[in-house]
Amino acid sequence: MAGTAGAALALLPVAASAHAQLVGSSPAPGAVLATLPATVDLYFTEPVTPAGRGISVYGPDGRLVSNGTARAQGVQLTVGLGAAMDGTYAVIWTVIAADTHPSRGEITFSVGHSSPVRGPGLGGGDVGLVSPIGLVLQSLGRWLHFAGFALGFGAATYALFVAGDPRPMRLAGAGVALLLVAEPLALFAQTASFDPAQTFDGDALTSALASSFGRVLGLRVAAAILLWAVLGALRQAPWLRWSIPALGGALALVDATAAHGTPALPQPLGLLLNALHVSAMGVWVGGLAAFAIAPSGGFGRVAAWSAGLLIVSGAALALLHFANPLQVMTTAYGEILLVKLPLVGAALYLAWRARRRWELAALVAVLAVAAVLVSLPPPR
Ligand code: HEM
Incomplete structure (x- = not known):
């Protein structure tokens, strides 16, 4: 081991x-x-x-x-x-x-002298230092990955440890499927980010797979397949249920290495902070989706704790990524964060009013915005 x-x-x-x-x-x-x-x-x-x-x-x-x-x-x-x-x-x-x-x-x-620029060029309109279509695909891949993480690990953890009811386990299977769809999309996003014309080019794909990006992708696929295997073996070996939150925590750490580093913190602390944010997200969003299938009175406390952790860790990440408050208004990263915060506020309000379905919809929107946020360069 x-x-x-x-x-x-x-x-x-x-x-x-x-x-x-x-x-x-x-x-x-x-x-x-x-x-x-x-x-x-x-x-x-x-x-x-x-x-x-x-x-x-x-x-x-x-x-x-x-x-x-x-x-x-x-x-x-x-x-x-x-x-x-x-x-x-x-x-x-x-x-x-x-x-x-x-x-x-x-x-x-x-x-000697200047002349008209020839050659293929980049086509212009880059956002966040990549082609626009690359940014869209990256965000889509991350959104599916976060949703898959929440359903795969969060819904299963809820079913096994909070509700003690196997019915939401089918959501975990859907989570595995989402995780497995997200990774090829992330690979095409990587190649499209450099050159949309080479999105499916064999050499470009091989080079992406051989890079640090490819290693993260491999670990993510391995985690999804391992979760799939554990879900299948639970009936014969119920003790394996403990490996689901453990594997989720490990995948959150892998995700943290592909989010943004926090130069002001020692690297392990920055990774832990990011992994905590992702794990709390999985518990709240996945738990909420599972709650819709098998409501349990214990979920209120779990959701409140994970929402609290998300706010504290999210605030710390935001503070660490801005050198001055003006950057919130002057960078794309800051503007997207400003879209995320009201959505988080709406999710909290809907949670307080116990409007569970709308709360889930607001959180899915938060995940979409978070996916764009992590695809953009932070000011710091
Ligand atoms: C006050 C509330 C929140 C703040 C200030 C906040 C802030 C942030 C920041 C700054 C990042 C970017 C980190 C980076 O660039 O690497 C981030 C990432 C993220 N946030 Fe939040 N967040 C909050 C709440 C939430 C909530 C409620 C959710 C979902 C339920 C959520 C889900 C995520 C996810 C999935 C990521 C991506 C992490 C990764 O790629 O590893 N956040 N958040």
Whole structure:
């Protein structure tokens, strides 16, 4: 068991931070040089791994002039350049941050004089450093994953430990199905985030699977399959029921490595805070869905505790991700948080009025907004 846990830990990303952003480059953006340099060097806010080629440089005639895949060394990404001609060069970068989030961008520089930019370009309209369709797919994948987590682990925990009634267990099966659908979607979201035209490209998919993102995806699929197996074996081995909340907690930790790191906290504390938020979400949302099938008087206290934990851990996460209050109004991350808070307020009000179905609907909307939030770069 210790060996299995060690192997699983080794598969986790080494550090959870945020989306990698370009902070410097040689040549500098817009520079006009006398001769073509031997390499293009890009510097990021955190260590990166190249996605696909990592850096693609297109010459003034639109042809690819960079040699092979870029080399990563910590926060630096370097690629060698081939044939030189005068005019403007387009540099497109695609990287994966330590926390599995994809990001991409484009700069130009010129040799001798500027000229019209040729090459494929990024198509514009990027949101949160990825293509718009990539962001939509990422959010959808996370939403399904959170809903699957809540049903798979939360509803089963409610049925086994709160209501002592097997009827909501069918929700746990639906949760497994949602978890298993969410992961391929997350994979396509990753490739679409870099280049929508390569969403189903074999090389792009293989490269995504080989990255830290692929390792998280593998652990998530493994957790879903393990839950499936435990649900099937419960009749013969009822003692296995304890493994369901334990497995849920482990998956929440895996999820935490693919959310945003909290640079102001030691990494283990940040991961625990995030995992606590996700676990409490599972208990409240999954429990509520199960309550609709088999109501139990004990749920009120469980829901109140998990809602309390969500508010405290959520407030801590929000404080940790903003450097100043203005960023709530000036960043997409802040604006989405401002959409989430009234929805949380509505869910709490509906819980207080015991309007359970509407409470569940409000929480499903909270999950959708949380999925967008985690797909966007936080200010800090
Ligand atoms: C006052 C209430 C809340 C606040 C201030 C809050 C704040 C936050 C913040 C800032 C994040 C983003 C963390 C990151 O960028 O990595 C987050 C993530 C999340 N929140 Fe909340 N939250 C609250 C309540 C809730 C509730 C009620 C739910 C659902 C029932 C919920 C579900 C989630 C989920 C699923 C995530 C994603 C975590 C992950 O990917 O690991 N939150 N929340």
